[in-house]
Amino acid sequence: AQSVAQPEDQVNVAEGNPLTVKCTYSVSGNPYLFWYVQYPNRGLQFLLKYITGDNLVKGSYGFEAEFNKSQTSFHLKKPSALVSDSALYFCAVRDLNYGGSQGNLIFGKGTKLSVKP
């Protein structure tokens, strides 16, 4: 079965330092991978996705993610963290075998990012 894992419940970073939020996946075919951010008492906002092409995907708010097929990873990165980046981050993979031919997204458990001044 398809799955996605976020091994860290929380990531703490000092403002101005680079940040990485980890995500690994397991799929039987080509992965469709997504990152979302959730601020307190809000819905999820789409950050970026990998479908095909370049392994480095750039998204909103200066975030980027690197697709690594051999390590089955899709880590979220940002060169310089801001206090306002503090939020809950979700990785997701589309499972084409779940929810009909179009597939439904399977979400990781989320990683809380805390950026301190």
Added chain:
Amino acid sequence: EADIYQTPRYLVIGTGKKITLECSQTMGHDKMYWYQQDPGMELHLIHYSYGVNSTEKGDLSSESTVSRIRTEHFPLTLESARPSHTSQYLCASSETATRGELFFGEGSRLTVL
């Protein structure tokens, strides 16, 4: 900004009451979803729809029901609310294409006393 709207944003209600959470989108998306999320926790898919008159249950069993009479509207109903239903409910929609990302509403936080 995604054009998907949820009402009410916050609802406090007594046990046994019937409630309906509204979700509407103006993007013409065929696919719509309801997720349940406890605070700061993972999302669980409880219902989804691939179009008008199409509804399916998700991977988390829920006592709620949904309907899809119009493309833009996907309400969720609880016939008799209980404290165990206290949670945040997130509605989302997406294009039919496999590559499409989900667009989420702001959520409805339900508290059942």
